[in-house]
Amino acid sequence: MTAATVDGSPAAAPEEKPKLVVFFDRIDAYNNLLLPFLAIVSALIVGAFIIGLTDIDRLKEGDIGGILTTIKDAYIALPTGALGSLGGISETIVSATPLILAGLCFAVAARSGLFNIGATGQMFAGGMASVWVGFTMDGPGIVQVPLALLAGIIAGGLWGGIVGILKARTGAHEVITTIMTNYIAGLLTLWLLKTEAFQQPGKDNPVSKTVSDKGRLPELFFWSDDPSLRAHWGFLVALGGAVFMWWLFERSKVGFELRTFGSNADAARYAGMKPATLTTLAMFIAGGLAGLGGATQIIGTQGYATESFAGSIGFDAIAVALLGRNKPVGIVFAAFLFGILEAGGRKMQLETDIPLDVVLVLRALIVLFIAAPALTRLIWRLKSEGSTSVLQFRGWGA
Amino acid sequence: MRKTKRFAALALTASLFVVAACGDDEEESTSTEAPAATEAPSATEAPAGTEAPAAGAVSACQVTDVGGVDDKGFNQSAYAGLQQAEADLGAEIALLESASDADYAPNIQAFLDKGCDDIITVGFLLGGATADAAIANPDQQFAIIDSDANDNAGTPDDFADDVNLENVRALNFATDEPSFIAGYLAAGMSETGKVATYGGINIPPVTIFMTGFLNGVNYYNEQKGTAVEVLGWDGTEGSFAGNFESLDDGKKLAQGFADEGADIIFPVAGPVGLGSSAYAKEVGGIRIIGVDVDMYVSNDKEKEVYLTSVLKNIDASVFDTVKNVSETGDAGDDYVGTFANGGVGIADFHDQAGDVPDELKAEIEQLVADFTAGTMKAG
Numbered sequence: 001m002t003a004a005t006v007d008g009s010p011a012a013a014p015e016e017k018p019k020l021v022v023f024f025d026r027i028d029a030y031n032n033l034l035l036p037f038l039a040i041v042s043a044l045i046v047g048a049f050i051i052g053l054t055d056i057d058r059l060k061e062g063d064i065g066g067i068l069t070t071i072k073d074a075y076i077a078l079p080t081g082a083l084g085s086l087g088g089i090s091e092t093i094v095s096a097t098p099l100i101l102a103g104l105c106f107a108v109a110a111r112s113g114l115f116n117i118g119a120t121g122q123m124f125a126g127g128m129a130s131v132w133v134g135f136t137m138d139g140p141g142i143v144q145v146p147l148a149l150l151a152g153i154i155a156g157g158l159w160g161g162i163v164g165i166l167k168a169r170t171g172a173h174e175v176i177t178t179i180m181t182n183y184i185a186g187l188l189t190l191w192l193l194k195t196e197a198f199q200q201p202g203k204d205n206p207v208s209k210t211v212s213d214k215g216r217l218p219e220l221f222f223w224s225d226d227p228s229l230r231a232h233w234g235f236l237v238a239l240g241g242a243v244f245m246w247w248l249f250e251r252s253k254v255g256f257e258l259r260t261f262g263s264n265a266d267a268a269r270y271a272g273m274k275p276a277t278l279t280t281l282a283m284f285i286a287g288g289l290a291g292l293g294g295a296t297q298i299i300g301t302q303g304y305a306t307e308s309f310a311g312s313i314g315f316d317a318i319a320v321a322l323l324g325r326n327k328p329v330g331i332v333f334a335a336f337l338f339g340i341l342e343a344g345g346r347k348m349q350l351e352t353d354i355p356l357d358v359v360l361v362l363r364a365l366i367v368l369f370i371a372a373p374a375l376t377r378l379i380w381r382l383k384s385e386g387s388t389s390v391l392q393f394r395g396w397g398a
Numbered sequence: 399m400r401k402t403k404r405f406a407a408l409a410l411t412a413s414l415f416v417v418a419a420c421g422d423d424e425e426e427s428t429s430t431e432a433p434a435a436t437e438a439p440s441a442t443e444a445p446a447g448t449e450a451p452a453a454g455a456v457s458a459c460q461v462t463d464v465g466g467v468d469d470k471g472f473n474q475s476a477y478a479g480l481q482q483a484e485a486d487l488g489a490e491i492a493l494l495e496s497a498s499d500a501d502y503a504p505n506i507q508a509f510l511d512k513g514c515d516d517i518i519t520v521g522f523l524l525g526g527a528t529a530d531a532a533i534a535n536p537d538q539q540f541a542i543i544d545s546d547a548n549d550n551a552g553t554p555d556d557f558a559d560d561v562n563l564e565n566v567r568a569l570n571f572a573t574d575e576p577s578f579i580a581g582y583l584a585a586g587m588s589e590t591g592k593v594a595t596y597g598g599i600n601i602p603p604v605t606i607f608m609t610g611f612l613n614g615v616n617y618y619n620e621q622k623g624t625a626v627e628v629l630g631w632d633g634t635e636g637s638f639a640g641n642f643e644s645l646d647d648g649k650k651l652a653q654g655f656a657d658e659g660a661d662i663i664f665p666v667a668g669p670v671g672l673g674s675s676a677y678a679k680e681v682g683g684i685r686i687i688g689v690d691v692d693m694y695v696s697n698d699k700e701k702e703v704y705l706t707s708v709l710k711n712i713d714a715s716v717f718d719t720v721k722n723v724s725e726t727g728d729a730g731d732d733y734v735g736t737f738a739n740g741g742v743g744i745a746d747f748h749d750q751a752g753d754v755p756d757e758l759k760a761e762i763e764q765l766v767a768d769f770t771a772g773t774m775k776a777g
Contacts, residue, residue, distance in 0.1 A: 204600070204601065204602055205601045308498070346505065347508070349495065350494060350508050355467075356466065356496075356497060
């Protein structure tokens with residue numbers, strides 16, 4: 001045990017270190033680059049066995065060569081499908097965009113000591129507000145698009161804020177209240193989509209009116225007239241959200257208070273901060289980010305709302321945030337990893353005979369190994385080095 | 399100490415294999431076609447050799463909805479049609495399953511990029527994505543099941559609903575006819591005087607079954623002066639699982655209906671219905687009516703619970719579509735499956751044949767004949 005392991009860097013840094021070493025020290029190369037790399041290698045090795053073992057017909061015939069070809073094709077398809085073409089990159093970005101924002105939502109709450117699993121509900125709230133702006137207005141885009149995004153932020157924020165107030169005033173645990181508000185938001189969305197105000201005329205199923213053309217987020221690859229490139233400016237909005245979170249926690253006074261409150265509520269209270277206000281504020285900001293994610297999904301990717309537009313994004317985002325260690329940059333990279341797995345998985349399914357279920361298992365494996373650095377260390381016999389800051393969540397009434 | 403930890407890690411990875419291996423029997427259905435896909439079909443094998451286009455084997459690609467290809471229902475049935483095309487026409491077939499409804503558009507796009515002679519999208523929910531792709535790619539042939547490809551969300555505002563897309567073959571089914579017969583049968587078989595139906599989600603291709611079933615029960619009541627009650631659907635409102643995936647929901651719904659006294663349940667919810675049959679097998683005394691395919695055959699492990707199944711012969715229409723494309727390059731005109739053309743039907747009673755009174759059997763046969771002749775209407 002050495003004292004230097006507290007934050008992963010030597011306590012007294014010598015001044016004459018070469019620039020490159022300093023650079024690698026700063027990005028914490030060991031924890032941030034080597035471990036994820038080895039994690040992916042581990043996942044691919046385990047995944048290869050799974051692909052082989054589930055290929056019953058070839059196994060029965062003893063066609064090992066065929067199995068190896070499938071595995072090779074699958075592992076080539078994963079990166080080429082996600083990054084090998086502009087279309088693939090576009091799909092990766094489309095998948096990553098809402099995950100970034102929902103991941104930021106989880107992280108903002110987590111850094112403030114709150115375990116917010118309500119991103120799904122907050123996305124529903126934000127998305128429904130933005131779709132309403134989207135189909136009631138008809139341009140100009142320069143007004144309508146920001147307005148729809150703003151509506152998403154406010155609706156998502158208020159939805160999250162309810163949870164914050166419940167926690168601050170009554171001590172209701174946010175895990176329970178967010179689960180319940182997720183249900184409420186989902187069913188409320190279903191109901192709204194059946195009302196005359198929202199439902200697309202002439203349709204029997206719960207589908208909203210279409211967002212007017214001027215109200216859609218512009219295409220990201222605007223120089224290309226290929227309609228299949230779906231990536232939109234929502235991606236830039238998401239990056240903006242990441243910058244906002246960095247500013248919030250690293251530069252702003254409120255962020256400092258949230259962080260202090262998150263790491264030690266008693267100390268924060270003693271220092272004169274107001275826990276009730278901070279809890280509500282943290283949930284408002286978190287909800288606003290998720291609401292923004294819902295809004296980009298609606299006025300960017302889909303153009304209309306369905307009863308399931310939030311999908312599993314809100315829950316995948318928890319994994320994204322934890323993979324990204326609740327840091328903005330980490331979340332962007334983690335969301336990209338998920339996006340790559342999503343877009344590449346499609347190609348994998350297309351190019352090989354691997355069924356969707358096995359593709360999903362492979363995706364889960366990669367995330368699992370990355371999320372469990374200790375497991376990777378054990379497998380590759382690496383010494384435990386540095387420390388990953390473990391977040392603490394408070395329990396009832398705190 | 400370190401050793402034990404390493405062992406733990408190994409055990410964990412080993413358990414992953416077990417998890418994967420448990421999935422084996424389910425994968426089997428999807429991977430049976432695997433070996434055939436790699437061998438290039440030779441032109442001489444194709445029976446339609448004389449009319450086959452010069453380009454060689456026709457390629458047909460299917461996008462499933464979230465039920466997946468092993469849903470023992472309509473996705474599987476459509477794929478069976480493709481497999482038949484592979485065997486009989488030497489077609490090259492490909493499949494993309496959708497994990498969520500956000501996958502529909504990119505999955506179709508993936509096939510557009512790959513290049514397929516015909517893209518077959520399975521289900522009403524893919525209507526919007528299919529219409530968008532068909533408008534953007536007017537030279538591409540599509541076929542869609544349970545939709546006109548223009549009655550869903552996501553269609554551009556300037557795209558009127560009555561426009562018929564030339565390059566999309568809509569495959570629809572008059573499933574209210576066999577459902578009507580199933581309702582009549584259920585009413586005649588129920589001992590409690592209560593039968594039930596529920597849907598996956600509240601969309602027309604689901605509720606058409608439920609309405610047919612309801613009308614069939616009411617017709618029986620009219621004819622016989624009985625008062626058999628239908629739970630779960632009154633013609634406009636009813637019970638829905640809210641999805642097409644959760645077997646758990648199917649179990650709960652069946653349990654609820656059983657508690658209310660229903661002894662025959664007709665689930666119209668794809669794999670969700672398998673949860674109801676599992677429940678029926680568990681408790682006994684409840685009969686299930688299968689949907690889309692003959693579930694006595696497709697769901698072998700719970701076959702004893704099925705009274706009959708309402709058949710929607712998607713496979714035949716899909717095969718027919720691929721055949722059209724291979725012969726003429728065009729998917730063909732829109733299609734509506736009826737009793738008359740064999741597009742819909744009612745399955746055998748199988749093991750429960752002994753339970754059905756001969757008089758009821760004769761009435762059912764008469765109804766089938768009337769629907770086939772067009773003298774009977776399900777409405």
